[in-house]
Amino acid sequence: xxxxxxxxxxxxxxxxxxxxxxxxxxxxxxxxxxxxxxxxxxxxxxxxxxxxxxxxxxxxxxxxxxxxxxxxxxxxxxxxxxxxxxxxxxxxxxxxxxxxxxxxxxxxxxxxxxxxxxxxxxxxxxxxxxxxxxxxxxxxxxxxxxxxxxxxxxxxxxxxxxxxxxxxxxxxxxxxxxxxxxxxxxxxxxxxxxxxxxxxxxxxxxxxxxxxxxxxxxxxxxxxxxxxxxxxxxxxxxxxxxxxxxxxxxxxxxxxxxxxxxxxxxxxxxxxxxxxxxxxxxxxxxxxxxxxxxxxxxxxxxxxxxxxxxxxxxxxxxxxxxxxxxxx
Numbered sequence: 001x002x003x004x005x006x007x008x009x010x011x012x013x014x015x016x017x018x019x020x021x022x023x024x025x026x027x028x029x030x031x032x033x034x035x036x037x038x039x040x041x042x043x044x045x046x047x048x049x050x051x052x053x054x055x056x057x058x059x060x061x062x063x064x065x066x067x068x069x070x071x072x073x074x075x076x077x078x079x080x081x082x083x084x085x086x087x088x089x090x091x092x093x094x095x096x097x098x099x100x101x102x103x104x105x106x107x108x109x110x111x112x113x114x115x116x117x118x119x120x121x122x123x124x125x126x127x128x129x130x131x132x133x134x135x136x137x138x139x140x141x142x143x144x145x146x147x148x149x150x151x152x153x154x155x156x157x158x159x160x161x162x163x164x165x166x167x168x169x170x171x172x173x174x175x176x177x178x179x180x181x182x183x184x185x186x187x188x189x190x191x192x193x194x195x196x197x198x199x200x201x202x203x204x205x206x207x208x209x210x211x212x213x214x215x216x217x218x219x220x221x222x223x224x225x226x227x228x229x230x231x232x233x234x235x236x237x238x239x240x241x242x243x244x245x246x247x248x249x250x251x252x253x254x255x256x257x258x259x260x261x262x263x264x265x266x267x268x269x270x271x272x273x274x275x276x277x278x279x280x281x282x283x284x285x286x287x288x289x290x291x292x293x294x295x296x297x298x299x300x301x302x303x304x305x306x307x308x309x310x311x312x313x314x315x316x317x318x319x320x321x322x323x324x325x326x327x328x
Contacts, residue, residue, distance in 0.1 A: 028071040032063050039229065045071050048256075049230040051101055054094060061229070072105060089133040093124050098256065106132045118160040125244075125253040152187045165191045179266055182327045184211060185251030212274035212328065214250045219291050219299050222246070226306040232256075239288050242301035243276070246291070252327055262286040262325065271324035277312065279320040286322055 030041060038061055042052045052058070056069050063069070091102060102124075103113040113119075116131045124130070150161060162172045172178070175190045183189070222245075228236025232245055240258045247254045255261050262278055262285075271277050271292040278286040290300025296312045310317060 030069045030071055032065055032067040032069060034065050036063065036065075037061075038063060041069065047071065048098060048101055050094060050232070051097065051105075089131070090129045091132045093128040093130060097124065098260075099124060102130065102132070108132065119157050124255075125248050128253075148190060148192045150189050150191045152183050152185055152189060156183065156185075158183060161189065161191070167191065182252065182254070182265065184253070184327075187211075211250060211252070215246065215252070215274050215291065216293065216299075218249050219246045222307045223299070223309070224307060225301070227301055227303050231301075237301040237307060238303075239290070239301045242307060243289060243291070247327070254327060258286050258289050261289060265325035265327055268324050268326050272326070274328060275324045275326045277324050278322040279317060280322050281320055288320075292324065 030045065032041070038049050038052055038058070041047075041063075042049045045052075052069065052071075055072070091106065093102070099110050099113055099119075102108075103110045106113075108116075113130065113132065116133075150165065152161070158169050158172055158178075162169045165172075167175075172189065172191070175192075222234050222237070222242065225234045225242075226236050227238065229238055230241065231237045232241030234245075237245065240256055240261060243261065244254055244256050255264050258278070261276065265276060268275055273292060273294045275292045276289050277292045277298050279288040280286065281288045288300070290298040290310070292298050293309065297309055298312055299307065299309050301307050302310065312318060312321060
């Protein structure tokens with residue numbers, strides 16, 4: 001009888017399946033179709049592959065026809081009763097996350113999320129804690145009189161540091177001869193006085209040289225690691241996952257995708273050791289990148305052999321070279 005009713009309803013046109021699969025007020029789902037891939041599903045729903053895998057407890061890349069995938073971050077249906085409305089709730093950034101994805105998953109705009117956390121750029125890193133409820137981040141107490149420097153902690157931003165010390169970002173950058181918003185954990189910033197003089201610039205250059213050496217040493221540790229689409233661990237890297245991982249290991253926060261790394265870093269006329277070199281491969285614009293080692297060599301996660309050192313002057317890379325950028 002039940003089967004007959006369903007058949008009649010379908011014949012009459014009353015049984016309609018939404019494009020995204022079954023959905024409710026609390027959850028959006030997608031039913032996997034023949035030929036679907038995690039990459040295609042994540043792209044069509046404006047998600048990262050890592051978000052899709054994490055939310056659905058998928059460890060590999062295998063999915064099957066008829067599988068129901070959730071398109072929203074898992075949440076508790078009674079969360080509103082257990083957490084006071086005024087209490088601040090945090091989210092820990094995972095590999096592959098973006099500000100846009102986190103904001104969307106928690107019903108926020110990117111500008112609101114950045115305001116809540118005192119963030120001025122789109123750069124985030126795995127392990128970073130973001131406030132997703134509460135009021136906009138207020139300035140912390142100013143540094144005691146006589147404190148002339150500040151050592152950057154993991155998760156700090158220029159705007160947050162400037163706010164805590166009653167400075168504008170432009171003042172802070174002028175004091176420390178910074179030309180971009182990129183900073184790294186352990187770096188010492190001048191927070192009082194006048195714009196940096198030549199001796200201070202020499203000190204910054206010395207700090208950068210030390211950080212470059214640390215970066216190159218770290219990058220070479222993973223030679224031979226295999227390539228994996230959307231991979232971001234030594235078990236398997238894609239090109240931007242490798243860069244994000246290596247830079248993160250030495251305390252430098254960079255975005256997760258090649259295009260966003262290109263946008264967030266400063267252009268240089270010719271690469272220096274430790275700079276990023278970009279290439280146009282499978283699509284228009286920057287789509288591959290690596291770390292310059294000198295003598296036209298760069299280290300990167302290639303799709304054929306994984307992490308390796310390649311020659312920029314060979315017949316494949318030379319015509320695809322776009323330019324160099326720096327985080328230092």
